Amino acid sequence: MQGRSVLVTGASRGIGLEIARKFQTEGDRVVGTYRTKAPDEKFLAVSCDVTSTEDVDRVFAEAEEAHGPVEVLVANAGITDDQLLLRMTRESFTNVLETNLTGSFNVAKRAIKGMMRARSGRIIFISSAVALRGESGQANYAASKAGLIGFARSLAREVGPRGITVNVVAPGLTETDMSGALTDEQRERLLQQIPVGRLAQPQEIADVVHFVAGQGYINGEVIHVDGGAAMGH
Numbered sequence: 573m574q575g576r577s578v579l580v581t582g583a584s585r586g587i588g589l590e591i592a593r594k595f596q597t598e599g600d601r602v603v604g605t606y607r608t609k610a611p612d613e614k615f616l617a618v619s620c621d622v623t624s625t626e627d628v629d630r631v632f633a634e635a636e637e638a639h640g641p642v643e644v645l646v647a648n649a650g651i652t653d654d655q656l657l658l659r660m661t662r663e664s665f666t667n668v669l670e671t672n673l674t675g676s677f678n679v680a681k682r683a684i685k686g687m688m689r690a691r692s693g694r695i696i697f698i699s700s701a702v703a704l705r706g707e708s709g710q711a712n713y714a715a716s717k718a719g720l721i722g723f724a725r726s727l728a729r730e731v732g733p734r735g736i737t738v739n740v741v742a743p744g745l746t747e748t749d750m751s752g753a754l755t756d757e758q759r760e761r762l763l764q765q766i767p768v769g770r771l772a773q774p775q776e777i778a779d780v781v782h783f784v785a786g787q788g789y790i791n792g793e794v795i796h797v798d799g800g801a802a803m804g805h
């Protein structure tokens with residue numbers, strides 16, 4: 573079989589969809605997960621709730637049967653539930669951490685089993701510029717995405733000697749359904765915080781993820797793709 577076996581979580585739309593498309597276009601064998609609606613794409617789409625270890629095991633089993641052991645994992649699945657802290661419920665806080673951080677733990681733990689045997693692998697977590705600079709009303713989201721950085725760097729030290737690299741790509745505000753829901757006032761305020769003066773395109777994030785997945789000596793790094801929004805952090 574040609575190309576690598578690649579698993580992208582949260583691949584039904586936005587950044588995750590573009591990442592899956594990028595690997596597919598470059599000749600890799602891709603499985604992309606979704607929660608509610610399967611994307612109409614050329615890659616194999618499988619439903620998965622990353623907070624469920626049973627779901628995660630099933631998805632990896634399907635990926636392994638179709639394409640062989642997963643060689644590249646892109647942990648992209650995530651949610652938001654924005655509220656100012658005084659209004660944020662404990663459930664809102666823990667739900668976001670459960671999906672964004674614990675969900676990434678679930679898929680990474682399952683992926684490294686095969687990667688350790690192969691003594692090779694690439695794991696890439698999708699974080700956010702918000703993890704570095706913070707954002708009002710996103711304490712839960714920022715905490716979950718910042719947690720990915722510590723998790724990734726610790727894991728990079730554990731599995732690096734086995735030929736497995738672990739890195740983080742941290743996008744800034746990107747043209748997706750999420751940014752499309754912003755009011756004109758919110759959009760303008762956020763644009764003023766981005767030195768290049770525009771939002772990222774999902775393809776720009778996908779290009780960086782694909783590049784990092786092709787490198788064997790980048791490890792434990794946080795690669796910012798945010799137009800300079802989080803520079804200095």
